Amino acid sequence: xxxxxxxxxxxxxxxxxxxxxxxxxxxxxxxxxxxxxxxxxxxxxxxxxxxxxxxxxxxxxxxxxxxxxxxxxxxxxxxxxxxxxxxxxxxxxxxxxxxxxxxxxxxxxxxxxxxxxxxxxxxxxxxxxxxxxxxxxxxxxxxxxxxxxxxxxxxxxxxxxxxxxxxxxxxxxxxxxxxxxxxxxxxxxxxxxxxxxxxxxxxxxxxxxxxxxxxxxxxxxxxxxxxxxxxxxxxxxxxxxxxxxxxxxxxxxxxxxxxxxxxxxxxxxxxxxxxxxxxxxxxxxxxxxxxxxxxxxxxxxxxxxxxxxxxxxxxxxxxxxxxxxxxxxxxxx
Amino acid sequence: xxxxxxxxxxxxxxxxxxxxxxxxxxxxxxxxxxxxxxxxxxxxxxxxxxxxxxxxxxxxxxxxxxxxxxxxxxxxxxxxxxxxxxxxxxxxxxxxxxxxxxxxxxxxxxxxxxxxxxxxxxxxxxxxxxxxxxxxxxxxxxxxxxxxxxxxxxxxxxxxxxxxxxxxxxxxxxxxxxxxxxxxxxxxxxxxxxxxxxxxxxxxxxxxxxxxxxxxxxxxxxxxxxxxxxxxxxxxxxxxxxxxxxxxxxxxxxxxxxxxxxxxxxxxxxxxxxxxxxxxxxxxxxxxxxxxxxxxxxxxxxxxxxxxxxxxxxxxxxxxxxxxxxxxxxxxx
DNA sequence: TTGTAAGCGTTATCAC
DNA sequence: GTGATAACGCTTACAA
Numbered sequence: 180x181x182x183x184x185x186x187x188x189x190x191x192x193x194x195x196x197x198x199x200x201x202x203x204x205x206x207x208x209x210x211x212x213x214x215x216x217x218x219x220x221x222x223x224x225x226x227x228x229x230x231x232x233x234x235x236x237x238x239x240x241x242x243x244x245x246x247x248x249x250x251x252x253x254x255x256x257x258x259x260x261x262x263x264x265x266x267x268x269x270x271x272x273x274x275x276x277x278x279x280x281x282x283x284x285x286x287x288x289x290x291x292x293x294x295x296x297x298x299x300x301x302x303x304x305x306x307x308x309x310x311x312x313x314x315x316x317x318x319x320x321x322x323x324x325x326x327x328x329x330x331x332x333x334x335x336x337x338x339x340x341x342x343x344x345x346x347x348x349x350x351x352x353x354x355x356x357x358x359x360x361x362x363x364x365x366x367x368x369x370x371x372x373x374x375x376x377x378x379x380x381x382x383x384x385x386x387x388x389x390x391x392x393x394x395x396x397x398x399x400x401x402x403x404x405x406x407x408x409x410x411x412x413x414x415x416x417x418x419x420x421x422x423x424x425x426x427x428x429x430x431x432x433x434x435x436x437x438x439x440x441x442x443x444x445x446x447x448x449x450x451x452x453x454x455x456x457x458x459x460x461x462x463x464x465x466x467x468x469x470x471x472x473x474x475x476x477x478x479x480x481x482x483x484x485x486x487x488x489x490x491x492x493x494x495x496x497x498x499x500x501x502x503x504x505x506x507x508x509x510x511x512x
Numbered sequence: 513x514x515x516x517x518x519x520x521x522x523x524x525x526x527x528x529x530x531x532x533x534x535x536x537x538x539x540x541x542x543x544x545x546x547x548x549x550x551x552x553x554x555x556x557x558x559x560x561x562x563x564x565x566x567x568x569x570x571x572x573x574x575x576x577x578x579x580x581x582x583x584x585x586x587x588x589x590x591x592x593x594x595x596x597x598x599x600x601x602x603x604x605x606x607x608x609x610x611x612x613x614x615x616x617x618x619x620x621x622x623x624x625x626x627x628x629x630x631x632x633x634x635x636x637x638x639x640x641x642x643x644x645x646x647x648x649x650x651x652x653x654x655x656x657x658x659x660x661x662x663x664x665x666x667x668x669x670x671x672x673x674x675x676x677x678x679x680x681x682x683x684x685x686x687x688x689x690x691x692x693x694x695x696x697x698x699x700x701x702x703x704x705x706x707x708x709x710x711x712x713x714x715x716x717x718x719x720x721x722x723x724x725x726x727x728x729x730x731x732x733x734x735x736x737x738x739x740x741x742x743x744x745x746x747x748x749x750x751x752x753x754x755x756x757x758x759x760x761x762x763x764x765x766x767x768x769x770x771x772x773x774x775x776x777x778x779x780x781x782x783x784x785x786x787x788x789x790x791x792x793x794x795x796x797x798x799x800x801x802x803x804x805x806x807x808x809x810x811x812x813x814x815x816x817x818x819x820x821x822x823x824x825x826x827x828x829x830x831x832x833x834x835x836x837x838x839x840x841x842x843x844x845x
Numbered sequence: 846t847t848g849t850a851a852g853c854g855t856t857a858t859c860a861c
Numbered sequence: 862g863t864g865a866t867a868a869c870g871c872t873t874a875c876a877a
Contacts, residue, residue, distance in 0.1 A: 190633075190654075192854055203864040208856060217862060234634040238580065239854035241571040242869050249614075257590065257600035259794050266599075267590035270617045274624075279635065281582075282615040284603045291607075300523075301567040302582075302612065321523075433795035461592050462766035467795075525870055536848045541872060550846065572870035575853050 191231040200227035211235050241303060250486065251281040251299040253292065253309035259430070260458040261473070262310070265327070268479030269308060276487060278305070289313035306486040312370065312399060325482045329372040330497070336489065338482045339373035340473040341499040342455075346380025348504050349425040349453045349471055354390055356451055356511055358423025361385060361392035364406050364435060365427040368396040373499075374427070377455055377471075381425050393421070403431065407438055417443030422450055429454035432468050436509060452509035457502075466507030474500045524564040533560035544568050574636060583819065584614040584632045586625065586642035592763070593791040594806070595643070598660070601812030602641060609820060611638070620733075622646035639819040645703065645732060658815045662705040663830070669822065671814045672706035673806040674832040679713025681837050682758040682786045682804055687723055689784055689844055691756025694718060694725035697739050697768060698760040701729040706832075707760070710788055710804075714758050726754070736764065740771055750776030755783055762787035765801050769842060785842035790835075799840030807833045 193211070197204045200223045209216045210224040227233075241247040252269050254262045270280045281304060285291040292313045299307050299322065306323040320334070328339045353361055365378045378394055385392040395409055413420040419439075426432035432454035436446050444450055447469075457472030459465060466472075477500050485496065506512055530540045533556040542549045543557040560566075574580040585602050587595045603613045614637060618624040625646045632640050633655060643660040653667070661672045686694055698711040711727055718725040728742055746753040752772075759765035765787035769779050777783055780802075790805025792798060799805075810833050818829065839845055 194854080204855090205857085205864055205866090206862090209863090212856080215862080220863080234630065236575075236854055237635045238571050238574045239869090240856075242569075242575055242854080242871085243856045245869085247571065252615075257596045257603075258593075260591075260593065260596070263590045263593070263596035266596075266615070267617060270590075270615055271619075274617070279631065280615050282585075282599070282603055282613050284600060284607070286604075297567065298612065302570045430795035433793075437796065460766075462763035462800075463770065527870080537871085538848060538850095538873080539846095542847090545872080548846090553847080569870055572853090573872075575855085575870080576872045578853085 190236075191233045192236070193233075195231055196224065196227045196233050199231055200224045245303070247303050247305050248277060249279045249281060249302070249304050250306045250308060250483075251283060251295070251302070251304040253283045253285060253295050253299075253307065253311060255285050255287045255310065255312065257284060260461070261428075261456050261475070264458050264475045265310070265479060268476050269483060272480050272483040276483065278483075278487070285311065287312055308482050308486060323486055325486045327478065327482065328374055329370070336485050336496045336498070337373065338478055338485065338498045338500065340471075340478065340502045342373050342376035342502075343380035344499070345455060345471040345473075345502040346377040346382075346425070347384040348380075348502065349377075349455075350381045350384035350388075350390070350392075352453060352469075352504055352510070353423035353425065353451060354385075354388060356423070358451055359391060360421045360423070361390060362409075362421045362424040363392060363394040364424060364431060365394065366397040366401065366403060366431060367399040367427065369398040377425075377427055403434065406431075406435065410435070410438060410442070414439075414442050414444060417449075419444050419450055424450060424452050426452065426454045429456040429458065429468055429470055432470070432509065436468070447508070447510050451511060453504075454509075457505055466505050468507040469510040470505055470507055471502050472505045473502060523569075524566045525569070526566075528564055529557065529560045529566050532564055533557045578636070580636050580638050581610060582612045582614060582635070582637050583639045583641060583816075584616060584628070584635070584637040586616045586618060586628050586632075586640060586644060588618050588620045588643065588645065590617060593794070594761075594789050594808070597791055597808045598643070598812060601809050602816060605813050605816040609816065611816075611820070618644065620645055641815050641819060656819055658819045660811065660815065661707055662703070669818050669829045669831070670706065671811055671818065671831045671833065673804075673811065673835045675706050675709035675835075676713035676716075677832070678788060678804040678806075678835040679710040679715070679758070680717040681713075681835065682710075682788075683714045683717035683721075683723070683725075685802075685837055685843070686756035686758065686784060686786060687718075687721060689756070691784055692724060693754045693756070694723060695742075695754045695757040696725060696727040697757060697764060698727065699730040699734060699736060699764060700732040700760060702731040710758075710760055736767065739764075739768065743768070743771060743775070747772075747775050747777060750782075752777050752783055757783060757785050759785065759787045762789045762791065762801055762803055765803070765842065769801070780841070780843050784844060786837075787842075790838055799838050801840040802843040803838055803840055804835050805838045806835060 193204055193207045197207045202220055206220055207224050210221050250273055257263045273280045283295040292311050308325050310327040324335050326337045330337050363378055363381050368375045432452050436452055439446055446452055454468050454470040457470040460467050481498055526537055526540045530537045535553055539553055540557050543554050583606055590596045606613045616628045625644050639656040641658050657668050659670045663670050696711055696714050701708045765785050772779055779785055787801050787803040790803040793800050814831055
């Protein structure tokens with residue numbers, strides 16, 4: 180197989196296919212786009228394309244059509260399994276629908292978030308799915324956006340798990356399991372989003388049932404020190420003033436659990452714990468603690484569907500997806 | 513604020529900026545690309561761009577220049593923290609260098625991988641970073657590629673942690689900690705990549721030291737049943753025939769540990785365990801087990817650098833980055 | 846230096 | 862139904 184002269188390393192274009200197939204440019208375009216065309220023509224074009232290894236150039240197409248089949252996903256990090264799972268599912272949904280995903284990681288940095296917004300527009304992504312903590316999301320109105328857990332005004336749909344209901348479920352479960360003095364440990368309660376509804380649901384339920392409960396609310400970015408201080412002050416010789424705790428997320432729970440056990444309090448013997456998120460452990464596939472499970476897959480799918488189908492029609496729609504309680508060892512069964 | 517007639521929702525183009533600034537198209541282009549231009553012109557163009565909220569259209573630019581500042585990342589999944597961490601770091605590196613990242617998830621499906629390769633070319637990504645299990649990677653020669661852990665011929669650079677050395681370190685450590693009858697549990701040993709060197713290093717070290725060791729090698733995709741069967745057969749009344757195990761990854765270790773404890777064998781009291789990967793637990797920030805730590809950040813950075821700078825120069829370069837041992841509770845300290 | 850114009854690879858609007 | 866042809870928004874010789 181001699182190939183003496185270095186082929187000009189130029190990928191084949193529609194023009195090449197047209198020449199190869201002996202048809203015109205427009206015809207090739209039609210074939211590539213599934214637009215009806217004479218059967219014999221279609222065959223010749225497809226063969227020619229095959230022979231040449233032709234693939235349509237998405238950049239050229241995007242320039243013409245203003246559709247890039249590309250959606251940007253903005254997340255704070257991938258180090259947290261909840262975010263990772265979300266990304267995994269979003270990419271899967273987008274792929275199924277023939278879209279690509281540009282992944283952007285902000286590390287919780289508002290400036291990085293703004294840079295990303297700019298990049299998204301510049302890159303002509305067809306839409307943006309964002310889970311962000313910055314309070315001001317400034318981006319062109321014409322760009323379809325869907326957020327997770329965060330409200331940016333009525334024009335921007337937000338999908339989340341049913342945090343309020345989840346909070347209620349946690350309270351209900353703890354009471355049902357015999358807890359009488361409840362604690363609620365919430366970090367990130369200042370964010371004007373969905374997540375703070377977890378504590379609202381929990382509190383409302385307790386109040387309605389006349390249950391004894393103490394909320395400790397911390398701001399996003401705070402240290403969890405106040406939690407530990409409180410626990411310390413309310414534990415005497417391995418016996419605690421409380422017997423049930425609802426934590427605003429599983430990772431908080433895990434740290435609290437370690438702290439309790441370290442102080443001679445047994446879980447779930449003395450104190451029962453329920454968290455929020457419900458991402459299975461990667462090694463065992465089991466939940467790491469008793470928890471309110473967010474339907475990550477449905478959240479991802481819903482976000483993608485709203486973004487792609489809803490257009491601006493679904494604007495203002497705030498979707499809460501149902502959660503469920505799952506046992507994971509930190510409550511009695 | 514009256515805005516009776518719906519503005520034509522068209523984003524400003526260079527032409528608009530040129531008109532607004534009273535200069536020519538080419539001048540605007542030069543300004544946007546940092547090419548020297550009269551100071552007064554530059555100022556006027558920049559102001560005009562600002563006023564109009566102009567951003568250069570990357571798709572049009574890419575069409576002209578054949579550079580998209582976009583790199584594709586191909587991973588099997590994001591549900592495994594090692595992959596997630598890798599993705600996190602790769603995106604961070606790319607972002608620092610002004611690149612975007614198209615994330616593709618294959619779920620270990622070879623067909624999905626092939627689809628992705630096609631997409632990458634079609635999308636005119638500037639390069640591809642891939643961690644794949646399919647044995648035949650078919651993709652245009654002109655597309656720069658870097659792999660993790662996997663050799664695809666001399667033309668494609670591969671970055672990995674120093675698996676061989678890691679295997680040796682594990683053996684050395686276990687012997688140093690007093691283990692005398694070692695076990696090596698490896699899954700995925702059939703893949704012609706880097707990871708199988710973990711067991712090679714372990715085995716070689718044991719042999720050189722005349723240490724007693726038993727390897728159990730499983731293929732990728734196999735069930736881990738043979739591991740458990742072996743363990744079962746070699747445990748009598750909570751005492752085991754072995755006192756040290758090297759697992760090919762942390763998640764295998766975690767399952768083995770659970771199994772042992774379930775059978776009355778204490779870790780690290782009776783048996784000490786060392787894994788591979790070393791991704792910290794997201795809740796505590798600590799390693800979930802004693803392990804050989806892969807330098808995820810350096811691996812990501814190296815891959816990105818080779819891809820972006822090395823061009824085809826670094827072709828064939830196989831980079832092994834140094835690992836380290838870290839204690840995580842499954843060995844004696 | 847700055848302006849002009851020819852493409853880059855598509856799609857879409859026309860006459861044919 | 863098929864084939865020219867004019868955009869799409871930009872870069873880049875090249876001319877002024």
